[in-house]
Amino acid sequence: MKRSVKETVVRLLILLVGLTVAHFGVTLFILANQGTDPFNVLVQGVFRSLDTVLDHSLLTHGNVHMTLCLLIIVALLFIDRSYIKIGTVVCMAAGGPIIDLFTLLLSPLFPDKPSLWLAIPMLVVACAILAFGMTIVIKSDAGTGPNDLVAVVTADKLKRKFSIVRIIVDALFVLIGWLLGGSVGLGTVVCVALVGPVAGLFLPINGKWIGKVIEKV
16 A cells, blocks of 8 residues: 555654664663674774774764665665665664764763673663664664664575574674674673563554554544
8 A cells, every 4th residue: 555645754754763762772882882783783893994094083983884774775776676665765874873973962971981880771771772762663664774674685585584584684793793893792692682572562562652643644
C-alpha cells in the first residue's frame, strides 16, 4: 500500500526522534571509554587509522561515521536498491553529525577516562537509551541503521536467519574495528549482550504509540 506524502513525512520525523535518542546513547558509550557498539567500534578504528595520516581538524568521529554509512548505501545501489528507503539515507547521513553534536555538548561533563564506578552507570544508561531510540527507528518503518541494513540484505541474499547473520555482522564490525585500533571493552560486551533484549522490552511500547500517531495521519 502506497503511503501518502504526509504519512511519509511523519514517519521520517519519528525516525529522526528515534535516531537522536539512540545516538545520545551511543555518545555515552563512547564517552565511557569502555568500548562502544559494534558499528562505532569500526568507525573508531577507521577514525584512529586515518588520524595518523590526516589533519585532525578535518576529521571527526561523526564524519567518518557518515562516510562509512554512505559507502554502505552506495554498495547497496549496486547490489539491490530495493532495500534503500528515504529514511535509510536520512538515518545514515544524520547519525554522524548527531554524535559529533552530543560529543561536543557532553564531553565537558565527563573526564576523558572515567573511572569504572562512573563508567558502569554510564554504560547501563547508554544501553537503555540506545535500545529505546533504536526501537523508535525500527517502528517508524522508514529506514534503519547500518548494522540492521547490512544484516537484512545479507540474510535475504544468503537465505539465512537474520538473528544469526546480525551476530556475525556485529562480530565482523568489532573484529575489523579492533584491528584498526577501535576500542573494545566492557561497553562493547554490554551493547552486544543487552541492547537486543532491552530493545525487545521497548518494541511493543514504542510500536503502540507510533501506531496511534500513524493512524491519525
